[in-house]
Amino acid sequence: MTNPTEQKPAYELLGLKAAEYQDICQRLNREPNYLELAVFSLMWSEHCGYKHSRPLLSRFPTEGEAILQGPGENAGVIDIGGGRAIAMKIESHNHPSAIEPFEGAATGIGGIVRDIFAMGARPIANLDPLHFGSLDKPRQRYLLDGVVEGIAAYGNCMGIPTVGGEIHFEDAYEENCLINVMCVGMVEPDKILKARATGPGNLVILIGSSTGRDGIGGASILASAEFDETAEEKRPTVQVGNPFMEKKLLEACLEMRDEGLLVALQDLGAGGLSSSSSEMASKGGTGIDIDIAMIPLREPGMEPFEIMISESQERMLAVVTPGNEAAALAVCDKWDLDATVVGKVTEGDRLRVFQGGEMIADMPVKSLVDEAPTYIVEPVRPGHQVDEPLPEDHYRQPDDLGEVLTTLLASPNICSKRYVFEQYDYTVQTDNALWPGGDAAVLRIKGSPTGVALTVDGNGRKCYLDPCRGGRTVVAEAARNLSCVGARPVAITNCLNFGNPEKGPIYYQFQQAIEGMSEACEALGTPVTGGNVSFYNESFGQAVYPNPVVGMMGIIEDTGKIMTHGFRREGDAVLLIGGARPAVDGSEYQLYIHGEVAGRIPDVDLEKEKSLQALVRQAILEEKINSAHDVSDGGLACCIAEAAVAGGMGAMIDLGKAAFAPGAGPALRADLLLFGEAPGAVMVTAAPEQVDGLRVAAEAAAVPLAVIGRVGGKRLVFSDAGAEVINIPIEAAAGAWGDALEKILEAGV
Numbered sequence: 001m002t003n004p005t006e007q008k009p010a011y012e013l014l015g016l017k018a019a020e021y022q023d024i025c026q027r028l029n030r031e032p033n034y035l036e037l038a039v040f041s042l043m044w045s046e047h048c049g050y051k052h053s054r055p056l057l058s059r060f061p062t063e064g065e066a067i068l069q070g071p072g073e074n075a076g077v078i079d080i081g082g083g084r085a086i087a088m089k090i091e092s093h094n095h096p097s098a099i100e101p102f103e104g105a106a107t108g109i110g111g112i113v114r115d116i117f118a119m120g121a122r123p124i125a126n127l128d129p130l131h132f133g134s135l136d137k138p139r140q141r142y143l144l145d146g147v148v149e150g151i152a153a154y155g156n157c158m159g160i161p162t163v164g165g166e167i168h169f170e171d172a173y174e175e176n177c178l179i180n181v182m183c184v185g186m187v188e189p190d191k192i193l194k195a196r197a198t199g200p201g202n203l204v205i206l207i208g209s210s211t212g213r214d215g216i217g218g219a220s221i222l223a224s225a226e227f228d229e230t231a232e233e234k235r236p237t238v239q240v241g242n243p244f245m246e247k248k249l250l251e252a253c254l255e256m257r258d259e260g261l262l263v264a265l266q267d268l269g270a271g272g273l274s275s276s277s278s279e280m281a282s283k284g285g286t287g288i289d290i291d292i293a294m295i296p297l298r299e300p301g302m303e304p305f306e307i308m309i310s311e312s313q314e315r316m317l318a319v320v321t322p323g324n325e326a327a328a329l330a331v332c333d334k335w336d337l338d339a340t341v342v343g344k345v346t347e348g349d350r351l352r353v354f355q356g357g358e359m360i361a362d363m364p365v366k367s368l369v370d371e372a373p374t375y376i377v378e379p380v381r382p383g384h385q386v387d388e389p390l391p392e393d394h395y396r397q398p399d400d401l402g403e404v405l406t407t408l409l410a411s412p413n414i415c416s417k418r419y420v421f422e423q424y425d426y427t428v429q430t431d432n433a434l435w436p437g438g439d440a441a442v443l444r445i446k447g448s449p450t451g452v453a454l455t456v457d458g459n460g461r462k463c464y465l466d467p468c469r470g471g472r473t474v475v476a477e478a479a480r481n482l483s484c485v486g487a488r489p490v491a492i493t494n495c496l497n498f499g500n501p502e503k504g505p506i507y508y509q510f511q512q513a514i515e516g517m518s519e520a521c522e523a524l525g526t527p528v529t530g531g532n533v534s535f536y537n538e539s540f541g542q543a544v545y546p547n548p549v550v551g552m553m554g555i556i557e558d559t560g561k562i563m564t565h566g567f568r569r570e571g572d573a574v575l576l577i578g579g580a581r582p583a584v585d586g587s588e589y590q591l592y593i594h595g596e597v598a599g600r601i602p603d604v605d606l607e608k609e610k611s612l613q614a615l616v617r618q619a620i621l622e623e624k625i626n627s628a629h630d631v632s633d634g635g636l637a638c639c640i641a642e643a644a645v646a647g648g649m650g651a652m653i654d655l656g657k658a659a660f661a662p663g664a665g666p667a668l669r670a671d672l673l674l675f676g677e678a679p680g681a682v683m684v685t686a687a688p689e690q691v692d693g694l695r696v697a698a699e700a701a702a703v704p705l706a707v708i709g710r711v712g713g714k715r716l717v718f719s720d721a722g723a724e725v726i727n728i729p730i731e732a733a734a735g736a737w738g739d740a741l742e743k744i745l746e747a748g749v
Contacts, residue, residue: 014041020373027367035361038305042271046535049372052501053533056511059518060528066490067527068189074118076529077192078491080555082448085189087121090182090495090551092534097179101146105179107241109154110313112183114267117250120193120257121185125443126155128165128181129456129549133174135412135744143177152423157243162424164441166456169412175539180495182456182551191257195266197280197288197319197345202263204343207332208249208315210298214240215311245314252335261320261328268315274308276317278351282369287346291354294342304360379511380504389585390599397671402726404593406736408634409641411592415740433559439484439630444559451559453487455552460545462586462601467509467546469603471516473679476604477632478552479524483613484628486563486620487554489524494531494550499543501535509546517548523606563620565629566646567711572626572685574651574709576658578612582676588634589675604679611701616682624690631681637674639683644716645734653709655720670720685711
C-alpha cells in the first residue's frame with residue numbers, strides 16, 4: 001500500500017522494512033489498512049520491539065531473594081524488609097532532548113515517574129545521569145541549560161526530589177546528548193500493581209490528559225533512527241508535559257489502588273494507546289477492544305491512526321471490574337481528571353479498534369507484542385580497540401603536578417556539579433540522609449532504621465576502549481559507591497545507550513558490554529530488574545561512546561551509621577584499600593592533560609572487588625573508619641582532594657606507600673600514582689588506634705591495605721621517594737573544584 005502524497009511506500013515512511021511489511025500481511029492474511037500499519041510500525045520499532053537487543057538481554061541475571069518483580073513490568077520491585085518494597089526503573093529520552101531539550105527532559109521525567117506509580121508505588125526520588133558534548137560549544141550550553149530546567153520544572157512541581165545523578169561532557173556526545181532518568185518509589189508488597197489485562201468483560205478506562213497530536217511517531221520515527229540533516233523536522237514528535245496534571249494523576253491512581261478498584265494499571269508512554277493496550281492484553285493472555293469515539297481529544301479532525309499512536313503525556317490506562325467503574329470515575333473526578341470508559345477486555349488474542357459501532361482495525365496481540373522480528377548482526381570488533389595498554393612512559397610527565405591536580409579538579413567531569421543540583425528541590429519529602437555530591441544518595445525510610453542508597457554510573461569512554469571490561473567496571477563502581485556509604489548493593493536497573501545496532505562494530509560493543517555487566521552482576525549479587533535500550537544514538541554516521549548506564553540500589557540496615565567522604569578528624573590515618581595498578585588509559589588525566597583517548601583500560605578483579613566492598617561495609621558497620629571515598633575519576637589525587645575539600649582539612653600523603661597491585665611491575669611514576677585510574681580501590685580514614693584492627697581484617701579478606709598518610713593542616717602535600725611532588729593549599733583545590741562549572745558556562749556566554 002502507498003501513501004498518495006509520497007513516492008515511498010507507507011510502511012517505509014513508518015520505519016518498516018519491506019520484509020516486515022510482508023510478514024504483517026501474512027499474519028493478517030491481508031494487507032493492513034493505514035491504522036493497522038501505523039500500530040504495527042510502533043510495536044515493531046526498535047524502541048518498542050527491541051528487535052536487535054532482545055536476543056542479548058536474556059544474558060542478564062534477573063533473579064534474587066529480594067526481587068519481587070523483575071523485567072517484564074513497568075518497573076522492577078525489590079523487597080527491603082519491614083513490609084516495604086522499592087520500585088525502580090531507568091529510561092532514556094535522548095533523541096527528544098536533543099531536538100527540544102526542555103520538553104524532552106521534562107517528559108522523560110514524566111514518563112519514568114508514571115512507570116513507578118503504575119506499579120502502585122509512590123515516587124520518592126529521581127536521579128539523572130546526563131552526557132553532553134564539550135561545553136566550549138554554544139549548543140551544548142543550550143542543551144545543558146534546557147535539560148536541567150526541564151528536569152527541575154517537572155520534578156520540582158511534582159514534589160519528587162532529584163537526589164543524585166552524574167554529568168559527563170565529551171565530544172562524542174556533541175550531536176547526541178544522552179538524557180537518562182531514574183525514579184524510585186515506595187510500595188507495600190501486597191499493593192503492587194501489574195499491567196495485566198485479565199478478566200474478559202472487565203472495563204478499560206483512559207485517565208488523564210486529552211489526546212492530541214503531540215508525540216506522534218516518537219517511538220518509531222524519532223527514537224528508532226539516526227539523526228541527519230532532517231533532525232529539526234522531527235521536533236513535532238517531541239511531547240509536551242504538564243507536571244501538575246501528572247501530580248493529580250499520581251494521587252488518583254494511588255487512591256484507586258488503596259480502595260482496591262484496580263485490576264491493572266499501565267501508563268501511556270512510547271506508542272501511546274497502541275502499546276499500552278496491546279501490552280496489557282499480552283501480559284493478561286486476553287484481547288482488548290478500544291472505541292476511539294469515546295476518547296477525549298484536544299484537537300479537532302484527528303485521524304484514527306493519530307489517536308491510537310499519539311504520545312500525549314499524563315495518561316494512564318486502567319482495568320476495573322464491572323461495578324467498580326463508578327467508584328473509579330468518582331476518584332478521578334475528585335482529582336479533577338478526565339476519565340472515560342473506552343473499551344473492554346475480551347476473550348482471545350485480538351486488539352480491535354472501533355469507531356462507534358464500526359470496527360476499523362483487528363490485529364493479533366501476540367504478533368504485535370511478542371512476535372516482533374528480531375535481528376542478529378555479525379559482530380565486528382572496532383578497529384580502534386587494542387589488546388595491550390599504552391606503555392607507562394607513553395606520555396612525558398608534566399613538570400608541575402600541582403597544576404595538573406587543579407586542572408583536573410576544575411575539569412567539567414570532575415568539578416562540583418552544585419550549579420546543577422541546586423536547581424533541583426532535593427529536600428522535598430524530607431527523606432534525605434545525605435545531600436547530593438557524595439558517593440551515593442541515601443534516603444531514610446520513615447518509621448524504620450533502614451535506609452536505601454542510590455547511585456547512577458556510566459563511563460562511555462572506558463566502554464569505548466573495551467566494552468566488556470567497561471561493562472564490568474561500571475557495575476563494580478556503582479556497587480563500590482554504595483558500599484562507601486555503608487549500603488549493601490542489592491539490584492540494578494540499566495539504560496543501554498548505543499549507536500546503530502545494524503552496524504557490526506556497534507552490535508559488538510553492545511554484546512560485549514552486556515557480557516561484562518552480567519559477569520559483574522553475578523559476582524556482586526546485583527540482579528537486573530529491568531531497564532531500557534536506546535539505540536541509534538548517532539548523527540551522520542558518528543555514534544556516541546557505547547554507554548551502559550547503571551542505576552543501583554543498596555540497603556542500609558542502620559541509617560545512624562551512614563558514611564560520608566569528607567575528612568572528619570585531624571590526625572586520622574589515611575588508608576588505601578584494594579586497587580589494581582593504575583593506568584593512564586581511558587583516564588581523565590589522559591583526556592584533559594594529554595588530549596587523547598587510547599589504550600586498553602585495566603580490568604576489574606570481581607572476586608577481589610567483592611571482598612573489598614564487604615570489608616569497607618563491615619568497617620563502617622563496626623564504626624572503625626571515619627570516612628570512605630571511591631578512587632575513580634582523576635585517580636588517588638583527586639579522590640583525596642575531594643575528601644579534603646569536603647572536610648575542610650588537608651593531608652600529607654606518601655605515594656611510595658600506596659601498594660597498588662604488589663609485584664605487578666616496576667615502580668610507577670608519580671603522575672600515574674597520582675592520576676592514573678584502575679577499578680577496585682577505596683580511600684578511607686581512621687583513628688590511629690583502629691589501623692591494626694583494619695589491617696588484620698584486610699589480611700583475612702586477602703585485600704591489600706596500606707597506610708599512606710595523615711589528615712591534618714590546611715594543605716595537600718603529596719610526596720614520592722622522599723620528595724614533594726605536590727604542595728598546594730586546600731583553598732586552591734576548593735577554588736578549582738567548587739565553582740568551575742559556573743565559570744566554564746560564564747566564559748562561554
